[in-house]
Amino acid sequence: MIRSVVISGVGGQGLLTMGELLGEALIERGFKVSVGEIHGLSQRGGSVVVFVKYGDVQPSPIVVEGEANALVGLELIETARRVQLLAPTGIVLANNYLLPPPASQKIPGREELIEAIRRAARNVILINAVELARKAGSSVAVNMVMLGALAASGAVDLGLADLKGVVEKKFTGRTGEVNARALILGFEEAQKQLREKA
Amino acid sequence: MARAAISGDSGTRKLLLGNEAIARGAVEAGISAAAAYPGTPSTEILEALAEVAEEYGVYVEWSTNEKVALEVGIGVSMMGLRALVAMKHVGLNVASDPLMSLGYTGVVGGLVVVSADDPNAHSSQNEQDNRYYGLHSYIPVFEPSGVQEAKDMTRELFQLSEEHRTAVILRTTTRLSHSRGEVMFGAVERVHREPVFHRDPERWALLPPYSLRKHREVLERIRTLEEKLGEWPFNRFVEGDGDTLIVSAGFAHAYVREALDWLKVNPPLLKLASTYPLPRALAKRALEFRKIVVVEELEPFVEDQLRAFAQREGSSAEIHGKDLFPRVGELNTALVASGLSKALGVSFDPPRGNAAGVELPPRPPTLCPGCGHRSTYYAVKLAAARARVKPVWANDIGCYTLGFFPPFRMADFTWSMGSALGIGMGIARFSKDPVVAFIGDSTFYHAGIPGLINAVYNQYPIVVVVMDNGVTAMTGHQPHPGSGYGPTGEKRPAIPVENLARACGVEFVEVVPAYEVARLRDAVERAIKYAREKNAPAVVVARQFCALEELRMKRMRGEAVVPYVIDQAKCVKCGICVDQFSCPAIVRENGSIKILTELCAGCGVCASICPAKAIGPLSG
Ligand code: SF4
Ligand code: SF4
Numbered sequence: 001m002i003r004s005v006v007i008s009g010v011g012g013q014g015l016l017t018m019g020e021l022l023g024e025a026l027i028e029r030g031f032k033v034s035v036g037e038i039h040g041l042s043q044r045g046g047s048v049v050v051f052v053k054y055g056d057v058q059p060s061p062i063v064v065e066g067e068a069n070a071l072v073g074l075e076l077i078e079t080a081r082r083v084q085l086l087a088p089t090g091i092v093l094a095n096n097y098l099l100p101p102p103a104s105q106k107i108p109g110r111e112e113l114i115e116a117i118r119r120a121a122r123n124v125i126l127i128n129a130v131e132l133a134r135k136a137g138s139s140v141a142v143n144m145v146m147l148g149a150l151a152a153s154g155a156v157d158l159g160l161a162d163l164k165g166v167v168e169k170k171f172t173g174r175t176g177e178v179n180a181r182a183l184i185l186g187f188e189e190a191q192k193q194l195r196e197k198a
Numbered sequence: 199m200a201r202a203a204i205s206g207d208s209g210t211r212k213l214l215l216g217n218e219a220i221a222r223g224a225v226e227a228g229i230s231a232a233a234a235y236p237g238t239p240s241t242e243i244l245e246a247l248a249e250v251a252e253e254y255g256v257y258v259e260w261s262t263n264e265k266v267a268l269e270v271g272i273g274v275s276m277m278g279l280r281a282l283v284a285m286k287h288v289g290l291n292v293a294s295d296p297l298m299s300l301g302y303t304g305v306v307g308g309l310v311v312v313s314a315d316d317p318n319a320h321s322s323q324n325e326q327d328n329r330y331y332g333l334h335s336y337i338p339v340f341e342p343s344g345v346q347e348a349k350d351m352t353r354e355l356f357q358l359s360e361e362h363r364t365a366v367i368l369r370t371t372t373r374l375s376h377s378r379g380e381v382m383f384g385a386v387e388r389v390h391r392e393p394v395f396h397r398d399p400e401r402w403a404l405l406p407p408y409s410l411r412k413h414r415e416v417l418e419r420i421r422t423l424e425e426k427l428g429e430w431p432f433n434r435f436v437e438g439d440g441d442t443l444i445v446s447a448g449f450a451h452a453y454v455r456e457a458l459d460w461l462k463v464n465p466p467l468l469k470l471a472s473t474y475p476l477p478r479a480l481a482k483r484a485l486e487f488r489k490i491v492v493v494e495e496l497e498p499f500v501e502d503q504l505r506a507f508a509q510r511e512g513s514s515a516e517i518h519g520k521d522l523f524p525r526v527g528e529l530n531t532a533l534v535a536s537g538l539s540k541a542l543g544v545s546f547d548p549p550r551g552n553a554a555g556v557e558l559p560p561r562p563p564t565l566c567p568g569c570g571h572r573s574t575y576y577a578v579k580l581a582a583a584r585a586r587v588k589p590v591w592a593n594d595i596g597c598y599t600l601g602f603f604p605p606f607r608m609a610d611f612t613w614s615m616g617s618a619l620g621i622g623m624g625i626a627r628f629s630k631d632p633v634v635a636f637i638g639d640s641t642f643y644h645a646g647i648p649g650l651i652n653a654v655y656n657q658y659p660i661v662v663v664v665m666d667n668g669v670t671a672m673t674g675h676q677p678h679p680g681s682g683y684g685p686t687g688e689k690r691p692a693i694p695v696e697n698l699a700r701a702c703g704v705e706f707v708e709v710v711p712a713y714e715v716a717r718l719r720d721a722v723e724r725a726i727k728y729a730r731e732k733n734a735p736a737v738v739v740a741r742q743f744c745a746l747e748e749l750r751m752k753r754m755r756g757e758a759v760v761p762y763v764i765d766q767a768k769c770v771k772c773g774i775c776v777d778q779f780s781c782p783a784i785v786r787e788n789g790s791i792k793i794l795t796e797l798c799a800g801c802g803v804c805a806s807i808c809p810a811k812a813i814g815p816l817s818g
Contacts, residue, residue, distance in 0.1 A: 002456070002459075010561065011563060012566075019378070020213065020378065023213045023378050024213050027211075027213055027380050032379075032380065033213065033378070033379065033380060034345075034377050034378070034379050034452075035213070035377060035378035035379075036373065036376070036377045037215075037376045037377065037378070038320060038376065039238055039239060039241075039242075039321075039376050039674075040238030040239065040241075040320070040321035040672065040673060040674075041238070041321050041563050041597065041599075041600075041672050042320065042321060042563050043563070044563040044564060044565065044566060044597065044600070044672075044746075045561075045563055045564040045565075045566065045782055046561055046562055046563030046564070047560075047561040047562075057455070057459075058344060058379065058452070058455075059452075059456060060452040060453050060455075060456045060530070060531050061373050061377035061452070062373065062453075062528070062530040062531065064530050064531055064532040064548075064549065065532065065548070065549060065550060065551045066548070066549030066550045066551035067532075067549050067551075068551075077558055077559065077561065078561070080554035080556060080558055081554070081558050083551070083552065083553070083554050084551040084552060084553045084554070085551055086551050086552075087549065087551065088550075088551070088552075099785075099794075100559065100785060100786075101559050101560065101561040101562075101564075102564055102776075102780045102781070102782040102784075102785075106557070106559060107559055108556050108557070108558070112556060113554075113556065116554040116555055116556040117554060119552070119554075119555065120551075120552035120553065120554050120555065121552070139796050
């Protein structure tokens with residue numbers, strides 16, 4: 001059985017790091033993993049998507065429409081853009097953050113986007129990740145907050161401890177501390193919302 | 199993150215990019231040298247090697263362009279040593295001249311030429327299928343099906359290259375180069391060869407009497423490989439049910455395996471890792487099946503070779519391929535499952551998801567906040583307006599190609615490396631409007647200089663704006679001949695663009711900091727005037743170190759970035775900063791204009807162009 005996660009956002013938000021950390025944590029749990037990335041110019045503030053697929057056989061690196069078990073969106077327009085990749089039973093974890101592309105005229109509003117995402121996906125969790133990241137010590141740690149939220153969702157075979165393990169291995173010093181805190185804050189927030197829903 | 203990705207002992211397991219796996223394979227084969235020109239999706243191969251250059255004793259270099267990189271590799275091979283050369287698919291066009299001759303001469307030390315193709319043209323001007331270069335040059339082509347295999351195969355290929363005295367093309371694609379998978383490391387071979395120049399002028403000097411003889415020899419070499427590759431372990435037959443054989447070429451195998459799983463069928467499989475020449479024994483065995491379905495990305499490369507082979511053998515096997523799978527764009531599991539379901543006569547319900555159902559604004563990549571290219575475009579536009587001209591905007595390949603998008607729209611064409619000058623000259627010869635060509639520093643060294651010499655010699659009134667940010671930025675900030683350092687950070691001589699321009703014979707050369715909009719505007723206005731009056735090229739070097747790299751370095755040094763803010767009381771809402779300059783850190787929100795401090799790089803250019811003087815640094 002192959003499971004998959006789509007991470008979507010804007011180039012520069014740290015999506016590649018998320019894919020790498022997820023991949024490493026899943027390998028530690030004994031899965032075969034493929035992480036599909038996009039490099040190069042598209043990373044310059046463009047729309048970026050990262051695929052993480054895993055299972056007991058080596059998966060392909062692309063997630064197709066209707067396949068993903070979870071969509072982690074770091075920005076609302078980009079979350080809406082990739083929601084079609086989600087399986088009908090999948091979950092969306094969206095950073096409640098709107099970054100309009102520069103110089104674009106017609107932009108859907110925040111509420112309109114959230115509504116559209118909710119229409120397309122049954123299960124949507126909104127996280128104020130920027131705020132939580134700041135609380136953890138750096139606005140750059142939004143990606144870690146969202147990783148923590150993913151761990152809480154139960155959509156991947158990973159717990160908070162698995163992710164903390166790889167984060168601590170990869171980052172040292174203050175960055176490591178901030179990232180670990182952000183991970184926990186994201187985890188707790190998603191857990192709280194899921195409990196309220198249930 | 200200082201640990202080198204590909205350093206480790208035999209038995210180590212790591213999550214590696216396809217490109218890193220290729221680099222590891224080369225290290226395990228004991229290469230002595232690697233040369234490349236950066237280009238997505240190939241760049242990380244040399245970057246990974248640079249990280250372990252000292253540890254494993256590999257000489258690495260970013261060459262001026264792909265032709266030079268390949269030539270360096272050929273020279274190393276003539277010394278009896280192993281070398282890897284890497285480039286993106288269009289880079290091989292630049293290197294194709296030495297490549298064609300390399301097919302004839304063959305090699306001494308193992309030589310692997312990595313061509314990183316880009317199906318879907320994620321970051322390229324086309325999706326050319328470079329496997330045809332193998333066919334064209336008589337250089338055998340190999341395609342790994344996954345990350346582990348990329349490592350293992352690269353290592354093997356050095357052996358094969360030496361055994362058959364031929365260079366080989368290792369063809370990877372974006373999806374392999376840029377996906378991560380677990381790789382188990384093997385031992386690093388210590389080749390310890392004494393470098394010796396293999397003097398053999400009759401082999402290396404491609405002169406008329408010897409060329410025909412070599413043509414015959416290379417045909418013989420390819421015939422031998424056709425036989426030998428049948429037993430090559432990376433090519434594999436897998437037994438299965440039914441009389442339809444699925445042939446998967448290279449990375450398509452990853453999708454085939456998954457698609458068969460989705461369809462719950464188990465047909466016989468031929469996994470092909472060497473796609474030119476076609477291994478004879480395997481092709482023969484394939485023809486025993488009633489129906490053959492070839493799955494490969496882009497062109498019908500294997501399919502057509504197989505068809506030709508079947509025709510020669512008088513086989514009546516039914517051969518399918520591009521009638522079932524798209525020739526344009528990438529494959530994925532759904533596309534492959536859909537094609538296979540038709541061929542195998544099984545039903546397939548593709549998974550479906552729900553679209554968001556709102557119109558979403560596109561988000562093309564943009565120049566970073568603080569990027570000097572933005573202020574350069576802005577200043578050049580002002581200069582053209584002042585000079586009352588409507589230039590033809592000639593543009594080239596790099597981050598600055600993003601000048602194509604609004605608000606600038608300053609790329610009337612972009613072609614291939616250096617073409618802004620070349621094509622620009624053809625236009626300039628007959629255009630009443632001036633031609634302004636934009637070219638980056640790295641692209642200038644790569645392919646701009648011959649064009650510039652031509653402009654002087656043949657007297658073209660072209661204005662060349664060299665957008666000099668000190669690095670090859672688009673591919674991730676690799677150093678180039680102007681940077682003053684090499685791939686491992688060691689000092690190397692810097693060759694400033696302006697010196698080269700003057701040496702080419704250009705008399706109008708001005709260097710201006712790219713952030714100084716007014717000065718730059720005036721310089722370009724002078725350049726436009728000069729070119730027209732003197733019927734000669736004018737060069738303006740707009741210099742500002744890459745903002746993204748600068749920001750990264752500041753972060754590493756723990757230096758604070760002072761963001762700029764808009765004083766709402768002074769802002770007259772003219773919209774110049776957001777609509778005409780369009781730094782991504784400046785946005786409209788609820789009727790007012792503000793700066794997102796977390797994105798602002800603190801360059802201060804917006805403050806200098808604001809007519810109301812409403813913008814200033816946060817503290818002051
Ligand atoms: S990477 Fe550097 S050169 Fe490229 S857009 Fe960003 S700041 Fe400009
Ligand atoms: S100072 Fe102005 S132009 Fe420079 S990055 Fe900040 S907002 Fe953009």
